[in-house]
Amino acid sequence: SAQVIDGRACARVLKESLSADVSCLREEGAAFGLATILVGDDYGSAAYERRLRRLADGLGVPYQPHPLPTGTSQDELIALVEVLNDDPAVSGILILRPLPAHIDEAAVFQAIDPRNDIEAVHPENAGLLALGVPRFVPSTAASVFHLLDTWLDLAGEDRADFYHRSLIVVVGRSNNVGKPAISLGYERQATVESIDEWADRTTGIGRHTRRADVLIVAAGKAGLIKAEHVSENAVVIDVGINPQTGPDGRVHMVGDVDYASVAPRVRAITPVPGGVGPVTDVWLMRNTVLAARLLAQHPAGDTSALPEPTDSLV
Numbered sequence: 383s384a385q386v387i388d389g390r391a392c393a394r395v396l397k398e399s400l401s402a403d404v405s406c407l408r409e410e411g412a413a414f415g416l417a418t419i420l421v422g423d424d425y426g427s428a429a430y431e432r433r434l435r436r437l438a439d440g441l442g443v444p445y446q447p448h449p450l451p452t453g454t455s456q457d458e459l460i461a462l463v464e465v466l467n468d469d470p471a472v473s474g475i476l477i478l479r480p481l482p483a484h485i486d487e488a489a490v491f492q493a494i495d496p497r498n499d500i501e502a503v504h505p506e507n508a509g510l511l512a513l514g515v516p517r518f519v520p521s522t523a524a525s526v527f528h529l530l531d532t533w534l535d536l537a538g539e540d541r542a543d544f545y546h547r548s549l550i551v552v553v554g555r556s557n558n559v560g561k562p563a564i565s566l567g568y569e570r571q572a573t574v575e576s577i578d579e580w581a582d583r584t585t586g587i588g589r590h591t592r593r594a595d596v597l598i599v600a601a602g603k604a605g606l607i608k609a610e611h612v613s614e615n616a617v618v619i620d621v622g623i624n625p626q627t628g629p630d631g632r633v634h635m636v637g638d639v640d641y642a643s644v645a646p647r648v649r650a651i652t653p654v655p656g657g658v659g660p661v662t663d664v665w666l667m668r669n670t671v672l673a674a675r676l677l678a679q680h681p682a683g684d685t686s687a688l689p690e691p692t693d694s695l696v
């Protein structure tokens with residue numbers, strides 16, 4: 383049976399080193415903090431927002447939640463983003479997705495000051511990531527590769543060698559998860575294949591996923607990946623978080639991978655919950671701290687701000 387890649391344990395280790403960074407910022411008297419904007423009442427986003435609130439509390443990261451009604455207009459939302467851009471107590475801004483249909487996501491993302499854009503959704507930051515010189519690495523993709531790297535170390539594999547000879551198949555191609563994961567795969571000099579919904583409809587995903595040494599699944603479809611879709615030596619990272627009502631009427635979270643049938647077959651796998659999620663949350667806080675450092679180097683009005691590569695590509 384597969385080795386279980388423990389996201390909670392990994393998140394605890396990251397949290398400890400982040401705590402030290404937070405203390406440093408405090409001693410330096412640097413202003414920092416995370417602001418989140420949640421428009422409407424999407425179930426998953428609301429759950430995510432609560433987790434971030436608890437984590438920020440625990441780490442001592444100042445936290446500003448901005449819940450807005452579903453009917454909020456695009457102009458009102460952009461006006462709030464502009465206020466937060468200018469707030470010295472805010473280093474990181476997170477806009478929770480999905481936004482209501484009447485709001486153009488891209489227009490809102492463009493309004494974020496790139497120095498506060500901890501999820502790299504602004505075109506400038508998305509571009510830097512695609513060019514391999516990221517300012518911020520989006521937290522979910524960062525978390526996927528952090529888990530992989532950590533597991534490789536534990537398994538006694540040479541990271542570079544493993545990636546060079548691996549085919550990474552990414553199922554799902556969203557701007558916030560799939561595409562950044564593809565970029566990080568390229569940066570590790572792996573062979574990367576990207577599958578979306580159309581490939582599934584036309585030819586089925588199995589012929590791609592069965593060849594994967596590393597299978598990263600971010601489609602948002604509960605139980606999409608079953609035993610027949612994976613090879614026996616695969617390392618499977620399940621990004622999906624799908625609410626499902628159990629026979630007891632209670633809602634619980636399941637991944638995109640049918641864990642019961644896949645886990646006995648593969649080499650290693652992340653569970654849901656307890657896999658990618660906890661590491662993603664800590665990574666967002668880490669990017670908030672990183673943003674504070676960047677703002678200290680390039681304060682408002684400094685238009686010469688050059689790309690400031692992160693300490694490493696995860």
Ligand code: NAD
Pocket residue numbers: 426522553554555556557558559560577578579580582587600601602603606621622623624658659660662663
């Ligand atoms: P999205 O809906 O924006 O994108 C989904 C992508 O999957 C699209 O490219 C779509 O074409 C593709 N897809 C859908 N069905 C498919 C199929 N049958 N075969 C192949 N490809 C298919 O979703 P997203 O924002 O990328 O999120 C994906 C999942 O990851 C969701 O369940 C979300 O809740 C979860 N998520 C988890 C974390 C975390 O920290 N664990 C963070 C962000 C998102």
